[in-house]
Amino acid sequence: MSNRWKFMLCLASTLLTGIIGTIFMKGAINGWYQYLMKPSFTPPAWLFGPVWTILYLMIGYAAYRVYKNRTLSAIKVPVIIFMIQLVLNAAWTLVFFKFQSISGGVIVILFLWLSILGLIQSFAKESKVAAMLLIPYLLWVSFAAVLNFSIWRLNP
Numbered sequence: 680m681s682n683r684w685k686f687m688l689c690l691a692s693t694l695l696t697g698i699i700g701t702i703f704m705k706g707a708i709n710g711w712y713q714y715l716m717k718p719s720f721t722p723p724a725w726l727f728g729p730v731w732t733i734l735y736l737m738i739g740y741a742a743y744r745v746y747k748n749r750t751l752s753a754i755k756v757p758v759i760i761f762m763i764q765l766v767l768n769a770a771w772t773l774v775f776f777k778f779q780s781i782s783g784g785v786i787v788i789l790f791l792w793l794s795i796l797g798l799i800q801s802f803a804k805e806s807k808v809a810a811m812l813l814i815p816y817l818l819w820v821s822f823a824a825v826l827n828f829s830i831w832r833l834n835p
Contacts, residue, residue, distance in 0.1 A: 685743060692742070697735045721826060
């Protein structure tokens with residue numbers, strides 16, 4: 680597979696995760712979610728779309744940095760961890776917004792955070808740049824975990 684196709688595959692996989700998340704979130708932002716008690720540090724709803732778009736582009740490019748000039752069999756572990764974190768990323772949106780489970784969201788986001796940490800470690804073995812590109816993702820999910828936990832505490 681050419682590097683151009685690898686780039687498109689990596690980018691498409693992350694952007695598809697974002698699209699799936701948006702589908703699960705549809706209706707919840709202006710419905711159920713707006714009525715929850717939230718901590719004072721909750722960002723405005725409009726901020727999440729641009730932040731996630733930038734993060735998905737960075738995640739896709741990081742994956743490409745690892746995948747380019749390699750075969751899938753040569754990077755089997757990073758690919759598996761990459762796929763796991765994408766599934767957990769979409770799962771959090773499904774659990775939190777679609778199923779309206781704040782506590783379930785806390786559990787899923789903890790596993791997502793751990794998978795991102797593992798992804799950074801596995802990517803670092805292949806490309807330091809790829810690993811560094813994932814740091815903002817880890818920081819945002821760390822913030823989102825604190826936010827999710829705080830919402831859970833405020834809405835027993």
